[in-house]
Amino acid sequence: MRIYAGMDQRLPLAEVAGHARRVEGMGYDGLNVPDAIHDGLLTAQAALAATTRLRVATSVLVCFPRSPMNVAHAAWDLQAMSNGRFELGLGSQVRGNITGRYSTEWTPPAPRMREYVKSLRAIWRCWQTGEALDFRGESYAFTRMQPFFSPGPIDHPEIPIHLGAVGPNMTRLAGEVADGIMTHPTSSSPRQLREVTLPELASGAARGGRPGARVELMAAGFVATGRTPEDVARAREATRELLAFLYSTPTYWRALDLHGFGDTGRKLHELSRQGRWADMVGEVDDEMLRVLVPQGPYDEIAEILHDWYESIADALVFPVPSAPHHDGDAAAAIERLRSLAGRAPTRSAS
Numbered sequence: 001m002r003i004y005a006g007m008d009q010r011l012p013l014a015e016v017a018g019h020a021r022r023v024e025g026m027g028y029d030g031l032n033v034p035d036a037i038h039d040g041l042l043t044a045q046a047a048l049a050a051t052t053r054l055r056v057a058t059s060v061l062v063c064f065p066r067s068p069m070n071v072a073h074a075a076w077d078l079q080a081m082s083n084g085r086f087e088l089g090l091g092s093q094v095r096g097n098i099t100g101r102y103s104t105e106w107t108p109p110a111p112r113m114r115e116y117v118k119s120l121r122a123i124w125r126c127w128q129t130g131e132a133l134d135f136r137g138e139s140y141a142f143t144r145m146q147p148f149f150s151p152g153p154i155d156h157p158e159i160p161i162h163l164g165a166v167g168p169n170m171t172r173l174a175g176e177v178a179d180g181i182m183t184h185p186t187s188s189s190p191r192q193l194r195e196v197t198l199p200e201l202a203s204g205a206a207r208g209g210r211p212g213a214r215v216e217l218m219a220a221g222f223v224a225t226g227r228t229p230e231d232v233a234r235a236r237e238a239t240r241e242l243l244a245f246l247y248s249t250p251t252y253w254r255a256l257d258l259h260g261f262g263d264t265g266r267k268l269h270e271l272s273r274q275g276r277w278a279d280m281v282g283e284v285d286d287e288m289l290r291v292l293v294p295q296g297p298y299d300e301i302a303e304i305l306h307d308w309y310e311s312i313a314d315a316l317v318f319p320v321p322s323a324p325h326h327d328g329d330a331a332a333a334i335e336r337l338r339s340l341a342g343r344a345p346t347r348s349a350s
Contacts, residue, residue, distance in 0.1 A: 001341030002029040002315040003334050004057070004218065007043075009034040016043055017050035023320060024054040026331040027338075030087070032059035032182075032220070032317060041074045048082040056082070059182055059220070060091030060164035064109075065102035068116055068140055072123040075159050076151055084156030089182050090116065091164035094251070110169040112139045117161055117177045126150070128157040162218065166251055168200055175204025180216035180314070186243070186252035188221025189259065189292050193312045196258065219313040223305070224295035226321075227329050232297055235319075239293050244280040248272040259291050298329040302336035310341065 005023040007016070016033070023031055031054055033043040040058040047056045056078075063071060071088070078086040092098075092109035099106050115137035122135040126145050133145040162180035165171040166187055174181040181201065183193065197217065205213045222242065224235040246252055248268040256265040264283050271280045289295070296304045309316055318337070321330050 001309070001313065001338065002055075003337060004028060004030040004032050004055075004220075004315055004317050005320045006032050006059075006220075006317055007034060007320075009036040009038070013038050013042065013046060016046040019320075020047035020050045020054060020056070022324070022327070024051045026320075026327050027334050028054065028318070030055035030057060030315070032057050032089070034059060035061045035091075041071075041078070044078055044086065045081075048078060048085060051085075053085075055085045055087060057087035057162065057182075058089045060089040060162075062093045062097075062102070063090045063116055064092060064098055064112065065104040068119040069123060069142065072120050073151070075120070076124065076127065076154065079156055079159050080151075080154040087160045087162060088120075089162045089164060092170065107139060110173050113163065113170065114173055114177055115139050117163075120161065124157060124159065128153045160216075162216070167254070171197055171200040172204030172207065175201035175206075175213070175215050176208030176210070178215060180218060182218045183220050184252065185220060185222050186246050187255045188219045189255060190308050190312060192255045192258055193217065193219065193309075196254065198312070216314040217312065218315040218317070219309050220317045222293050223301065223317070223319050224289075224293055225298055225301045225319065225330075225333070227298055227326050229297065231326075232295055236289060236293070236295055240284045240289060241281050243288070243292070244268060244284045245277075247284070248280065255292070259288075261288055261291075264288065298326075298333045302333050302340060305337055306340040 005028045007019060011019060020031055031047055033040055033047055033056060035058055040061045044056045044058055075086060075088050092113055095106050098104050119135045119140045119142055122133060123142060125131060126133040127150050133142050135142045160179040162182050163170060163174040163178045164182045165174050166184045171181065183197065201215045205211060205215060222239045224232055224239050226232045226235050247256060247265050250269060253262060253265040256262050267283050268280050294304050294308050305316065318334060321327055
């Protein structure tokens with residue numbers, strides 16, 4: 001199992017290199033970089049340039065406002081400069097952001113994402129093998145690649161494409177065309193992954209003529225941990241606030257309905273519509289946190305995460321300490337988790 005760090009989306013671009021070196025030194029396998037306050041591809045470049053071993057993934061790049069050709073060039077360069085350490089995570093975003101924040105036309109996201117992934121691979125195949133570029137779809141068509149604009153082959157042309165997915169259509173699409181899936185923090189419980197996500201991935205793989213294909217699953221849920229019980233309590237309360245905000249959005253209610261907390265989501269939505277933000281946190285009770293968020297101190301969290309995800313996830317996100325002087329404790333937990341995961345059985349892709 002690979003262990004990935006996250007990154008505060010508000011971290012200044014000038015500080016990304018230092019953060020990347022820090023997590024590499026702690027023993028993380030990878031770093032997920034956001035595409036929000038700063039451009040995700042620029043952030044990935046800064047992290048890759050500062051490290052020698054760390055894998056760096058966009059988590060996730062809002063792709064529809066960007067032409068697949070632009071993303072193909074950037075990803076090809078990042079993969080070449082890093083000797084194969086780049087992972088391209090793609091996400092569709094919600095309609096309001098696509099049209100209002102990016103001024104981009106909205107079309108059904110799953111069919112468009114299918115073409116996006118396939119067009120990227122067609123472009124890369126053209127550059128690597130020299131075959132003619134000829135991709136034609138409803139949303140994208142790429143039929144022209146003069147030698148002047150082709151970067152040519154690289155040593156590591158197989159760039160992993162992972163999709164960020166919440167709903168069934170995008171999850172099945174990940175099974176159909178992608179190399180992996182990055183789960184959302186609201187839908188990363190073991191029960192959600194076993195009963196919903198893995199069957200939908202298998203369904204998509206069968207639909208795409210890939211029965212038995214291994215689609216990697218990254219569990220990107222929240223983890224409440226720290227050096228002391230007080231640290232864990234603070235992390236748990238911060239997570240409670242985040243979940244209160246996130247679960248006010250109906251898109252994320254599948255996990256709540258599965259676990260019997262559907263009424264909480266509807267209450268949170270109504271409170272958000274009334275602007276009663278301060279009242280929302282109290283709706284996320286301790287039982288919800290127990291079911292949805294693994295929690296425990298550093299000297300126990302490895303065993304807890306192993307119990308949650310041992311036969312489900314290929315990778316998971318482990319929080320970077322807010323205080324750098326706790327890095328040693330977190331690094332020990334990461335090493336312990338890796339040793340436990342090394343003995344875990346491999347999950348079935350079907």
